[in-house]
Amino acid sequence: MKYDLLIAHINKIVRLTKVEEEELCRYFQPMSIAKKAYLLQQGEICKFEGFVLNGCFRTFTLDKKGNENTLFFATKDWWLMDIDSFMNNKPSELNIQALEDSKLLIISQTDKEKLYEAIPSAEKLFRIMFQKSVVAWQRRLVRNQSLSAKERYQHFTSKYPEIASKLTDRQTSSYLGITHEFLSKIKREC
Amino acid sequence: MKYDLLIAHINKIVRLTKVEEEELCRYFQPMSIAKKAYLLQQGEICKFEGFVLNGCFRTFTLDKKGNENTLFFATKDWWLMDIDSFMNNKPSELNIQALEDSKLLIISQTDKEKLYEAIPSAEKLFRIMFQKSVVAWQRRLVRNQSLSAKERYQHFTSKYPEIASKLTDRQTSSYLGITHEFLSKIKREC
DNA sequence: CGCGACGTTGATTTGCCTCAACGATTGTGG
DNA sequence: CCACAATCGTTGAGGCAAATCAACGTCGCG
Secondary structure (H helix, E strand, O other): OOOHHHHHHHHOOOOOOHHHHHHHHHOOEEEEEOOOOEEEOEOEEOOEEEEEEEOEEEEEEEOOOOOEEEEEEEEOOOEEOOHHHHHHOOEOOOEEEEOOOEEEEEEEHHHHHHHHHHOOHHHHHHHHHHHHHHHHHHHHHHHHHHOOHHHHHHHHHHHOHHHHHHOOHHHHHHHHOOOHHHHHHHHHOO | OOOHHHHHHHHOOOOOOHHHHHHHHHOOEEEEEOOOOEEEOEOEEOOEEEEEEEOOEEEEEEOOOOOEEEEEEEOOOOEEOOHHHHHHOOEOOOEEEEOOOEEEEEEEHHHHHHHHHHOHHHHHHHHHHHHHHHHHHHHHHHHHHHOOHHHHHHHHHHHOHHHHHHOOHHHHHHHHOOOHHHHHHHHHOO
16 A cells, blocks of 8 residues: 555655655554544653644643643644654643544554664654754744734734634634734734 | 764764764864854854854844844754754854854764765664754743743743853843843842 | 534733833953 | 943833733534
8 A cells, every 4th residue: 555645745855765665655554533533632642643644633732721822733744743752652741633534644653663774764754854843943933932913823824824724713823822812803903 | 083072962862883983973073163253144054063062052033123032042962053054055044153162063064964874873863853852842832822921931040040040131031032121020029 | 492612892901012211240442 | 451332231111912801693513
């Protein structure tokens, strides 16, 4: 079984041989999840790393005041996991919820290790992916510190229009770091 | 020439053979930089990746209003670079300044590529380092969204007392995302 | 149908910013 | 080594962006 979407995604980053491509796919299992179901809940250990085939997910924390902080959304072509929990085998502080009926490919911790050993390019692949991720997080931090709520909202909706259109205002506001009431007021002025 | 501090740091993450350790060190060059000098200025291409031997650095951006946003500080044992500029060979948006007379080991882009080819474990090493980095950035985002300025200040000074003690209030406040006047008022109440 | 989650709006509050002034500290050139 | 400038930390007055709280109509779902 070859997962074309996964292979196409990987080929944008590293070159694999046909044999490696097939071997790599063997480590992944397809799975489906229903709208509103949780792929991971805080307190659980994240035993998987996921690659989204379709649908949409939201990853968030709950702080002591009960507020949700959305770390990121994931749609087709995105990776999904709690890195800290996955790599250190410790209870997660994150929740990952499907916002729609979704499909993804998952790989377990032990299979991930086997993958790294079986296919050396996999180390490079994920090294580059994590590098890009760090850059994205740095940019997000700077935006949060230097832009107003309205500017952040406009940036988000123009950069990720497909994702933004799937979200409720409450989900959007928890990503932007503002209240949903205030988001409503921002939207009114434009 | 073997750089003990670098090797000790790497050994906490991956195992290298003695031969690999020596080969790895050969790719790094020691360099010194004076207090207040810039290791990188925005607009330049980041041609190095650095490992700090001693001293202290600050990495920050300047937004259009002229405000500085400090991304991170780096002391002994930390890595230092603009990942985006380094990996994509494009002009940097970051400034890296030495806060004290400092020493570091640097490796060029081409040598970094050679290193990855010569020592396969290097891919794993940096893959793991970047993974940890993503986790740290995620945590920072959540703190910024869910904690008050005072709580962020207390978290920072208690988690990084050695770094915090070296900084001016203005540097600290640009890391916390507040004005230096407000930081002064926070300090007064405790 | 009825309930719960949602988006909206207004009144009020608050955390933090802006601007301006001041003394203290640091650095620098003569 | 001193004088001066620059940068710093502090403080206060005032202002603004965003939070809080509460009320209300709407919608989708069971």
